[in-house]
Amino acid sequence: MRVRLDSEDRAAFLALPVQHRTVEPASYMVREGERVESCILLLTGFAYRHKVTGDGQRQIMAVHMPGEFLDLQNSLLGVADHNLQALTRCEVAMVPVAALRRLAEDRPRVGQGMWIDTLVDAAIFREWIVNVGRRDSISRLSHLLCEIALRLDEAGLVRNGCYELPMTQEQIADCTGLTPVHVNRVLKELGRLGLISRDKRAVRILEWDRLQEIGDFNARYLHMEAGGPAKLHSAL
Amino acid sequence: MRVRLDSEDRAAFLALPVQHRTVEPASYMVREGERVESCILLLTGFAYRHKVTGDGQRQIMAVHMPGEFLDLQNSLLGVADHNLQALTRCEVAMVPVAALRRLAEDRPRVGQGMWIDTLVDAAIFREWIVNVGRRDSISRLSHLLCEIALRLDEAGLVRNGCYELPMTQEQIADCTGLTPVHVNRVLKELGRLGLISRDKRAVRILEWDRLQEIGDFNARYLHMEAGGPAKLHSAL
């Protein structure tokens, strides 16, 4: 969570009745239209939120990584307005919404922490609107790669500017509002420009500053701790 | 607010120390990068959130109408990650963040109400990602017109399927990731198809069902009360 809790609050949080479960790749955790009764904490693995349009196109609205709280969104609103699907195999802890709600009432500090967590999610949604609405394909992809780099770094999953991005090019296309074919071309272009290199699903960022520049990337919207971005920056 | 409070909670909410103010059209309420110390309740008028990209393009991420709470987003996160600007002349009530935070802690029910309010905002952001990412121009505009119709209706600002949309075509373009020129053409096309008619900034929806269909619009993401959409639907 993106908020500091004192030990008592933390204890209350950890005392929540959780149910551990393993989720297979590509399986749905929540489907649009379902009533959601429990909330998911992602322990390991990746997941993503998406909607499908009337003519069958898919748009991914968020990618989630280990340590993140999923579905505070859907569960508090009652009926899910989008799908939540596993990208990789995931280990999750499920918490009944009622318990979470009670916790938020008994310990306002914890409630506020979760609130802020969802506000950061919202900030990321906003940036994605900008990304998809106003940037050309090379900027869009660069921006996505920058965001994922910083968030993975925060989760401790970046080594020497290199990280595992467990998405197919089709899924990357669905994040950026492009087609898989074009994602492929732009990814190659980023390689040709010497900004990144790829090996399978692994991405290495070769020129962090220029990638940020081309991606029109400013980390402010991620609302990370002060040390966050700088840390990666120095590692690159 | 989108949540029911009991009278005691409501009283506590109304007892907040507010400062009334009138804001001129086009003036900024919050600028990206600023530290935000107070939160804005929009009493009358329209406002919008937007960001400007590195090469000077603008993307609008939300439009707000009378009765909505602005800037729970920015104020709780400390530093604004986007701009908030008046679309028309606005009357607002400003509440110090500290007071709001205290209220949320003392009266968890109110805090949860505000939280849910921001979750609905987030749901709208998500839908905009889909709109801008995966729909063609005629669907995009239809979708926007549907959303605004329902939200304005909830605010009691729709009469006979007709409402005042206080945006220039350039601003509509910035909502949809299009150019003003193209917005103009598509708007005319919607008129030619007999779906809407326009007079100045006033929009009249002539064929609600078909507009929804073309816009691939499903009101679920607005998380309104059960009666909401049906009401407008029957009025059309």
Place this chain on the structure above:
DNA sequence: CGAAGGGTTGAGCCCCTTCAATCTTAGTGG
């Protein structure tokens, strides 16, 4: 060894953009 999923590449096309001009409307001052 065969099948399947995903990555890569080429050719042609189209939706939307860009550029630029004209028109309309509202506001302003003489």
Place this chain on the structure above:
DNA sequence: CCACTAAGATTGAAGGGGCTCAACCCTTCG
């Protein structure tokens, strides 16, 4: 009451970024 102005709406023509369609290749896995 009427030029004058400025902002916004409208229209046309031409161009391009990304899409579509259709191969082919590569890797993994049973």
